[in-house]
Amino acid sequence: MASKAPFTDSDTADEAVRSTCDDASICKRFATSKGYWNDPYIQNFVRQTGERKAPEINRGYYARVHGVNHLLDAFLEKTHCDCQVVSLGAGLDTTFWRLKGENTLPKKYFEVDFPMIVARKVHHIKTKPQLSKPLMETHSADSLLLDGHNLDSDRYCIISADLRDLPSLEEKLRKFHINTKLPTLFVSECVLVYMTPEQSSKLVHWVSHTFHTAMFINYEQVNMADRFGQIMIENLQRRQCNLAGVVVCQSLDSQKERFLSTGWESVNALDMMAVYSLLPQEDISRIERLEFLDEKELLQQLLQHYSICWAVKDTLNLGISEIGF
Numbered sequence: 226m227a228s229k230a231p232f233t234d235s236d237t238a239d240e241a242v243r244s245t246c247d248d249a250s251i252c253k254r255f256a257t258s259k260g261y262w263n264d265p266y267i268q269n270f271v272r273q274t275g276e277r278k279a280p281e282i283n284r285g286y287y288a289r290v291h292g293v294n295h296l297l298d299a300f301l302e303k304t305h306c307d308c309q310v311v312s313l314g315a316g317l318d319t320t321f322w323r324l325k326g327e328n329t330l331p332k333k334y335f336e337v338d339f340p341m342i343v344a345r346k347v348h349h350i351k352t353k354p355q356l357s358k359p360l361m362e363t364h365s366a367d368s369l370l371l372d373g374h375n376l377d378s379d380r381y382c383i384i385s386a387d388l389r390d391l392p393s394l395e396e397k398l399r400k401f402h403i404n405t406k407l408p409t410l411f412v413s414e415c416v417l418v419y420m421t422p423e424q425s426s427k428l429v430h431w432v433s434h435t436f437h438t439a440m441f442i443n444y445e446q447v448n449m450a451d452r453f454g455q456i457m458i459e460n461l462q463r464r465q466c467n468l469a470g471v472v473v474c475q476s477l478d479s480q481k482e483r484f485l486s487t488g489w490e491s492v493n494a495l496d497m498m499a500v501y502s503l504l505p506q507e508d509i510s511r512i513e514r515l516e517f518l519d520e521k522e523l524l525q526q527l528l529q530h531y532s533i534c535w536a537v538k539d540t541l542n543l544g545i546s547e548i549g550f
């Protein structure tokens with residue numbers, strides 16, 4: 226009889242990486258409860274805990290969510306939603322429901338994460354009408370697949386896969402009818418940093434060589450070689466969370482190089498301090514009135530240690546290389 230593989234270090238390491246999904250959604254839920262932005266869906270995935278988050282954390286998440294959404298919405302506009310979106314390491318993200326509510330859904334919205342995270346997400350979708358109802362509205366045929374490991378419908382698909390296993394990821398995306406000829410946006414938020422540089426390079430190389438017209442938005446750490454960056458690394462290591470790809474997070478140039486060396490036509494990168502200053506200032510004034518911020522310097526340091534990098538390959542000449550802040 227085949228015996229079950231023993232529990233390994235990599236199981237512990239992957240468990241620590243999966244737990245970052247809860248960090249993100251708990252922080253997003255807290256920030257929305259304070260009024261930083263509106264997300265009526267996230268409460269279905271995470272309960273409000275008594276734990277408070279510091280104002281600089283809330284502002285950091287505001288910049289992250291608005292920065293990524295700004296680029297994502299621009300891509301949907303340029304392609305008139307005649308496109309696909311693939312959210313890598315999507316966790317408990319709620320963007321599908323936002324886009325459904327705003328009537329800007331792409332042709333199909335894909336998400337990928339580890340099987341355990343997908344199982345949790347699918348369970349919430351099955352049991353919460355606020356999540357399942359919009360999904361059913363976008364689904365015409367009676368071929369909705371909803372098992373513990375995947376969800377597939379006309380417009381929304383959640384796939385269990387390990388992003389480090391490219392052949393398996395590709396097979397699953399094709400099984401769920403990804404169309405490599407349709408303009409496709411890939412999004413990752415603090416995901417590639419948990420893979421080795423070789424693994425993330427292979428992934429971004431595969432995207433640029435497989436999709437005719439594509440964009441990749443990557444939000445993650447930057448300037449990690451300084452003292453503040455070292456403290457961030459040590460804090461995560463204390464939770465057994467190893468940043469296997471941290472060498473790519475040394476600078477904006479090293480972030481860009483990952484894409485320039487893998488066949489993308491144009492690449493841009495900004496740290497989140499710059500993004501924060503380029504977001505609509507009327508809304509920034511509103512959120513800055515929500516909570517008193519004592520530690521202005523800490524906010525600055527935090528924002529200088531995260532970045533958005535976006536890369537484009539525009540074979541169809543849709544003008545997506547013009548997208549920016």
Ligand SMILES: C[S@@+](CC[C@H](N)C(=O)[O-])C[C@H]1O[C@@H](n2cnc3c(N)ncnc32)[C@H](O)[C@@H]1O
Binds near residue numbers: 245414
């Ligand atoms: C920091 S969380 C971000 C979640 C979500 N995108 C958000 O911003 O709310 C990172 C996510 O990436 C997933 N992830 C990391 N490495 C992965 C891998 N090799 N394969 C699949 N998912 C992975 C984790 O499980 C987790 O859900």
